[in-house]
Amino acid sequence: GENVEQHPSTLSVQEGDSAVIKCTYSDSASNYFPWYKQELGKGPQLIIDIRSNVGEKKDQRIAVTLNKTAKHFSLHITETQPEDSAVYFCAAFTGGFKTIFGAGTRLFVKA
Amino acid sequence: EPEVTQTPSHQVTQMGQEVILRCVPISNHLYFYWYRQILGQKVEFLVSFYNNEISEKSEIFDDQFSVERPDGSNFTLKIRSTKLEDSAMYFCASGTGQETQYFGPGTRLLVL
Numbered sequence: 001g002e003n004v005e006q007h008p009s010t011l012s013v014q015e016g017d018s019a020v021i022k023c024t025y026s027d028s029a030s031n032y033f034p035w036y037k038q039e040l041g042k043g044p045q046l047i048i049d050i051r052s053n054v055g056e057k058k059d060q061r062i063a064v065t066l067n068k069t070a071k072h073f074s075l076h077i078t079e080t081q082p083e084d085s086a087v088y089f090c091a092a093f094t095g096g097f098k099t100i101f102g103a104g105t106r107l108f109v110k111a
Numbered sequence: 112e113p114e115v116t117q118t119p120s121h122q123v124t125q126m127g128q129e130v131i132l133r134c135v136p137i138s139n140h141l142y143f144y145w146y147r148q149i150l151g152q153k154v155e156f157l158v159s160f161y162n163n164e165i166s167e168k169s170e171i172f173d174d175q176f177s178v179e180r181p182d183g184s185n186f187t188l189k190i191r192s193t194k195l196e197d198s199a200m201y202f203c204a205s206g207t208g209q210e211t212q213y214f215g216p217g218t219r220l221l222v223l
Binding site for chain 2: 042
């Protein structure tokens with residue numbers, strides 16, 4: 001069945017450093033890839049997304065890249081700040097109405 | 112900025128009891144979803160709802176689960192006879208299209 005693998009499960013960086021989270025998906029028909037940030041006790045919040053006809057998208061300190069051939073996509077956060085600390089989920093929209101989530105990456109940004 | 116809201120924020124129930132989780136999606140959205148997240152695990156798709164009917168459901172969404180949009184604003188998830196393993200955070204989401212979804216804050220359900 002459809003699956004999204006996400007690595008690493010935990011990531012600790014120093015404030016100001018970059019953080020990279022990587023995901024792979026199994027369904028080649030997936031065409032939309034959102035990233036969500038989940039803070040403690042809250043629901044996932046959409047922070048950036050990318051469609052399959054685009055290779056890269058940037059929004060201030062956040063960027064996503066997509067390699068359709070390899071079925072990889074990544075989240076890049078530059079100049080990390082303590083408030084970036086959260087759990088980040090990648091996801092793949094498989095067509096129809098279903099979105100499959102990765103297992104999540106817990107990001108710690110140390111001041 | 113409009114938000115998805117959910118009530119209650121927490122619910123404790125006895126095994127075998129029925130629970131109804133409520134959601135108010137963003138007002139101009141047409142697509143509605145329920146997800147669950149067992150503590151420390153990934154967010155899992157349960158069901159999607161469009162045009163007053165279920166459009167897709169996962170294998171988790173068995174006969175114990177049902178969804179309803181009883182009026183123009185509410186979207187509910189009912190669990191008929193709760194089991195211990197139903198304990199989880201339940202998130203409602205809505206969107207104007209099938210892809211981009213906005214999540215509510217969740218209801219934490221604890222089945223004893």
